[in-house]
Amino acid sequence: MILSVTHTTLYRYDVPVRGVVQSHRLTPASFATQRPLRWQVSVSDGIPGGSFRDGAGDWIQGYSVAGPVSEITVHVEGEVETEDCAGVLRGHRETVPPIVYLRRTDATRADSALKTLGREAVSGGADTLDQAHRLMGAVADAILYRPGATHAATTAAEALELGEGVCQDHAHAMIAAARSTGLPARYVSGYLMAADAGTRHEAAHAWAEIWVDGLGAWVGFDPANRCCPDDRYIRLGSGLDARDAAPIRGTARGTGGESLDVTVAIQAVQQ
Amino acid sequence: MRAMPAELRQMKQAEAEALFRRIGITFAVYGEGGDPDRLIPFDMFPRVFTGAEWARLERGIKQRARALNAFLVDVYGRGEIVRAGRIPARLVYLNEAYEKAVVGFVPPRGVYSHIVGIDLVRTGPDQFYVLEDNCRTPSGVSYMLENREIMMRMFPAIFRENRIQPVERYPELLRRTLASVAPAKCDSAPTVAILTPGHYNSAYYEHSFLADLMGVELVEGQDLFVEGEFCYMRTTEGPKKLDVIYRRIDDAFLDPLCFRPDSALGVPGLMDVYRSGGITIASAPGAGVADDKAIYTYVPEMVRFYLGEEPILENVPTWQCAKDDDLKYVLENLGELVVKEVHGSGGYGMLVGPKSTKDQIEAFRAKIEEDPSNYIAQPTLALSTCPTFVEQGIAPRHVDLRPYCLVGERIELVPGGLTRVALKEGSLVVNSSQGGGVKDTWVLAE
Numbered sequence: 001m002i003l004s005v006t007h008t009t010l011y012r013y014d015v016p017v018r019g020v021v022q023s024h025r026l027t028p029a030s031f032a033t034q035r036p037l038r039w040q041v042s043v044s045d046g047i048p049g050g051s052f053r054d055g056a057g058d059w060i061q062g063y064s065v066a067g068p069v070s071e072i073t074v075h076v077e078g079e080v081e082t083e084d085c086a087g088v089l090r091g092h093r094e095t096v097p098p099i100v101y102l103r104r105t106d107a108t109r110a111d112s113a114l115k116t117l118g119r120e121a122v123s124g125g126a127d128t129l130d131q132a133h134r135l136m137g138a139v140a141d142a143i144l145y146r147p148g149a150t151h152a153a154t155t156a157a158e159a160l161e162l163g164e165g166v167c168q169d170h171a172h173a174m175i176a177a178a179r180s181t182g183l184p185a186r187y188v189s190g191y192l193m194a195a196d197a198g199t200r201h202e203a204a205h206a207w208a209e210i211w212v213d214g215l216g217a218w219v220g221f222d223p224a225n226r227c228c229p230d231d232r233y234i235r236l237g238s239g240l241d242a243r244d245a246a247p248i249r250g251t252a253r254g255t256g257g258e259s260l261d262v263t264v265a266i267q268a269v270q271q
Numbered sequence: 272m273r274a275m276p277a278e279l280r281q282m283k284q285a286e287a288e289a290l291f292r293r294i295g296i297t298f299a300v301y302g303e304g305g306d307p308d309r310l311i312p313f314d315m316f317p318r319v320f321t322g323a324e325w326a327r328l329e330r331g332i333k334q335r336a337r338a339l340n341a342f343l344v345d346v347y348g349r350g351e352i353v354r355a356g357r358i359p360a361r362l363v364y365l366n367e368a369y370e371k372a373v374v375g376f377v378p379p380r381g382v383y384s385h386i387v388g389i390d391l392v393r394t395g396p397d398q399f400y401v402l403e404d405n406c407r408t409p410s411g412v413s414y415m416l417e418n419r420e421i422m423m424r425m426f427p428a429i430f431r432e433n434r435i436q437p438v439e440r441y442p443e444l445l446r447r448t449l450a451s452v453a454p455a456k457c458d459s460a461p462t463v464a465i466l467t468p469g470h471y472n473s474a475y476y477e478h479s480f481l482a483d484l485m486g487v488e489l490v491e492g493q494d495l496f497v498e499g500e501f502c503y504m505r506t507t508e509g510p511k512k513l514d515v516i517y518r519r520i521d522d523a524f525l526d527p528l529c530f531r532p533d534s535a536l537g538v539p540g541l542m543d544v545y546r547s548g549g550i551t552i553a554s555a556p557g558a559g560v561a562d563d564k565a566i567y568t569y570v571p572e573m574v575r576f577y578l579g580e581e582p583i584l585e586n587v588p589t590w591q592c593a594k595d596d597d598l599k600y601v602l603e604n605l606g607e608l609v610v611k612e613v614h615g616s617g618g619y620g621m622l623v624g625p626k627s628t629k630d631q632i633e634a635f636r637a638k639i640e641e642d643p644s645n646y647i648a649q650p651t652l653a654l655s656t657c658p659t660f661v662e663q664g665i666a667p668r669h670v671d672l673r674p675y676c677l678v679g680e681r682i683e684l685v686p687g688g689l690t691r692v693a694l695k696e697g698s699l700v701v702n703s704s705q706g707g708g709v710k711d712t713w714v715l716a717e
Binding site: 019021022023047048049050051052053054055056060061062064066095096097099100102103240243244249250251253 | 347348349350353360361364365369371372373374375376496497498499500527528529532539540542543544546547548549
């Protein structure tokens with residue numbers, strides 16, 4: 001499938017800021033089932049900074065904007081060719097050893113409830129792949145999709161206790177539970193095209209990847225939609241948690257407040 | 272000096288203290304409150320090495336510094352030492368000091384740790400043990416320089432009559448080392464600066480002292496900003512591009528976009544500039560994984576693995592409480608052992624078995640049992656002593672030594688280091704934060 005993406009983020013500052021510095025993970029990597037055909041990121045008045053491919057295989061690009069400035073726009077536009085491979089990440093060049101993704105972060109710390117969920121989910125699993133599918137089901141059962149129930153800083157443990165959340169919470173909970181059972185797991189940010197009205201998603205989406213030793217590969221799991229990523233998904237980057245995998249990290253030198261307006265449109269231009 | 276009458280000695284000691292006060296060298300003590308400008312006690316009796324003794328130490332220290340850097344390049348690259356089964360994967364990759372953000376990056380000249388401080392104790396005429404490695408930002412080198420300065424002012428005749436090798440070249444060697452690791456994108460004479468957390472930091476004096484002697488700027492995070500592909504420092508003549516930062520702040524605070532988001536000490540965007548070759552950070556982010564106390568056990572293995580040599584300096588035998596057998600031994604022999612926290616420093620959070628009461632030992636036992644992997648244990652060593660001036664006259668006191676090895680285009684070691692002395696009779700704890708003192712360290716020319 002060929003997916004077309006338009007993603008615009010508008011930052012507004014109450015008081016003009018003296019400068020903005022951002023680090024972007026906004027360019028999809030090329031691997032077996034994903035190939036960017038064209039891709040363009042632009043930042044209003046932005047000065048491109050250093051760019052490099054990090055150890056996890058993600059493209060990182062710095063940007064800075066010299067102030068004073070009261071609003072900036074980050075605009076992403078492109079087309080990506082995708083294939084369905086049941087979520088298996090093949091041909092992705094990376095050097096971070098999978099065991100690194102057993103590390104805990106504040107957002108993915110497993111409390112006793114997450115540990116129990118993890119232990120019970122994997123206990124009947126025939127192999128890692130089966131265990132991961134069971135984990136995904138258990139998380140989807142335990143956390144109902146409800147936008148607005150949680151916020152950006154909600155932890156996996158908090159979301160599970162609440163029993164509600166969005167894709168970020170599903171991914172965090174699955175990662176926390178998986179790691180507690182000894183399975184390396186990571187957070188993936190990207191885009192998802194809504195195929196039908198019933199799909200639970202926002203176009204800017206997030207899911208989890210579990211390291212499956214038997215396959216020697218990372219496999220994606222989207223607990224929010226109870227499926228493995230297919231050709232409707234575009235993978236942008238990964239990390240230990242949402243903050244670590246954030247497509248845009250930034251900071252402004254200023255004193256006032258900041259507001260954010262995000263629009264994402266994604267559609268299939270060719271089936 | 273032994274022949275010196277007591278009155279003269281007291282006079283000299285007072286003179287030394289006055290000199291220290293005048294120069295302003297002080298060392299704030301963590302966690303003890305009190306006077307932040309307290310003087311670190313200076314003992315006039317120098318510690319002396321012969322040229323031959325030093326030559327062997329120097330080979331051993333340089334060997335270790337090479338192996339530690341080879342290890343760092345390896346574990347952020349292909350991880351051959353782990354693949355070869357010579358060091359457990361968990362110990363490296365789940366280590367808090369292991370930075371995922373720099374995986375795949377090779378710093379200029381393959382150097383992660385540019386200043387390696389190696390703490391040594393002597394247990395016999397030819398036997399030195401390494402107590403620990405400091406690969407991040409070892410402090411104390413200002414004392415090495417100041418102690419020498421004081422001694423030369425007070426006893427000029429001794430320096431005229433003895434061939435004591437100089438240490439004053441250190442700041443210039445440090446500057447050259449830092450300039451030699453300028454990043455790929457630097458196409459002119461590199462601009463070097465020292466990044467300090469500020470004057471509330473206990474080692475601020477040292478930061479400004481070194482900046483002064485090297486002739487480079489001393490900056491704080493707020494003096495720096497990232498624009499485009501580079502990092503700049505604000506100066507009265509406008510922004511100036513920085514090429515090499517000798518940072519004296521921890522990884523966690525370097526860049527709020529990459530590490531702790533609440534850090535106000537660092538520079539937003541610095542890590543992107545670093546990884547794309549726009550600036551060199553010394554020591555390199557992630558260098559700490561090599562000096563962790565649990566990794567320490569494997570340094571002799573690193574020497575063999577990367578250099579194909581036998582280690583010249585020995586490790587202190589170490590029990591890792593993370594291993595069941597070791598833990599059992601440690602708990603059965605607490606009264607004989609020194610137990611340390613894996614991530615601790617400054618002599619805090621440790622148990623010196625033979626010097627502790629039953630209650631202290633039992634309290635520590637509970638801490639170990641709660642989290643065994645957080646502790647390692649070592650035998651109480653018969654540390655060498657050095658004559659030291661005390662109330663009663665001259666008496667032996669335990670000492671250790673921290674030389675500072677510089678790693679850049681070349682590996683350099685000035686003949687000397689910081690000798691720390693445990694001033695309390697029988698004490699083995701030399702940390703300045705625990706009431707230890709310092710001495711000048713003399714290496715005699717052959």
